[in-house]
Amino acid sequence: MASLWRTTRGFNSRGPPRQGSPNLGARPKLQSDVPLRMLVPTQFVGAIIGKEGATIRNITKQTHSKIDIHRKENAGAAEKPITVHSTPEGCSSACRNIMEIMQKEAIDTKITEEIPLKILAHNNFVGRLIGKEGRNLKKIEQDTDTKITISPLQDLTLYNPERTITVKGTLEACAKAEEEIMKKIRESYENDVAAMHLQSNLIPGLNLNALGIFPGAASGGMSPSVLSGPPAGAQSFGVTQLDKMFLYLCQQPQVESETVHLFIPALAVGAIIGKQGQHIKQLSRFAGASIKIAPADELDTKQRMVIITGPPEAQFKAQGRIFGKLKEENFFGPKEEVKLEAHIKVPSFAAGRVIGKGGKTVNELQNLTSAEVVVPRDQTPDENDQVVVKITGHFYASQLAQRKIQEIISQVRRQQQPKASATGPAVARRK
Missing domain, CATH: 3.30.310.210 (TATA-Binding Protein)
Known part of the structure; x- marks a missing residue:
């Protein structure tokens, strides 16, 4: 959570005992x-x-x-x-x-x-x-x-x-x-x-012990809350479990800026913006993302679109706080999960891979993440040759689906690059 954290000590702030320490068994x-x-x-x-x-x-x-x-x-x-x-x-x-x-x-x-x-x-x-x-x-x-x-x-x-x-x-x-x-x-x-621990199994290759985000790991346990933000004063709750998980995922080579359209209840716009825009300004600074509320849509008066632009870790922070704010402000019932719809655009050449043969990939994606993932088949690509993928679910499910889809896009792009670069050398060899 970068430099905005002002906490002086986190959980287990002293870290694990050093190897060979004579007092390892001293405390019962x-x-x-x-x-x-x-x-x-x-x-x-x-x-x-x-x-x-x-x-x-x-x-x-x-x-x-x-x-x-x-x-x-x-x-x-x-x-x-x-x-x-x-x-x-x-x-x-x-x-x-x-x-x-x-x-x-x-x-x-x-x-x-x-x-x-x-x-x-x-x-x-x-x-x-x-x-x-x-x-x-x-x-x-x-x-x-x-x-x-x-x-x-x-x-x-x-x-x-x-x-x-x-x-x-x-x-x-x-x-x-x-x-x-x-x-x-x-x-x-x-x-x-x-x-x-159970949910982390959904993310292949994620080594929680190496990340040190659970009790007994290198940097001690942290609150797994997706609602936590930078603390006031010397708050002991530091970077959350999910924060560290997604920061880990976002440290992969492909960390370019992304744009996500998140749909919130129209009545919640004031709570997200805050008095004189203070909440949304704070949120933008905290997350390191550009956050804008789109004008009201005459065709859909119940929802408003929030446009979030930033790298994956910024998306995670911004969306997490928005989900949390809606829950705190009681826009969802006490027993009701906060489920929102998010739209991300993918290159039209990658849409087929997201869907998979006979819808196999998108079905697997839904089973893996617990989010509803829809790629409308009758879409016309926009001016940037992109189509919209709709993701609906609770925060964790939505985040996981977004990351997996971005991973598919990256794989498609990597597969295309060798073909393009191989043409030149192949021609040269034939000469």
């Missing part, structure tokens, strides 16, 4: 791939750090954790984020210690208002934390005797996909709630990783 449990993220009032940061860092060093030592206090992030903000890297038990222990310090500091400074526990969690995991009709969250509240609220979706921005989970109750109750909340978030993360 592995560090969690999901760190604990907390928000603390800025006025308590000094007490948490302690004189010359003594307090935070003591917490780190006692809990076998690594703690990042992001003091320089969001200058002037009333709260600062803290990231704790450790085992689930270590994270909970560090959380309890930090809450104890804040409570003591509040008493010493005669602060009377309640100091709640605030946990930051990626939006992709919050729905599963809440549960159907709020059942999961209600159970945690009942089991821990706490009151839990979650910041609204409207607070999310392109560069901040985290939501704030506020827990109110006694210190002991908050500590128990933290354990249950993070347990649910880690379960969601692990389920996503498992699903991505």
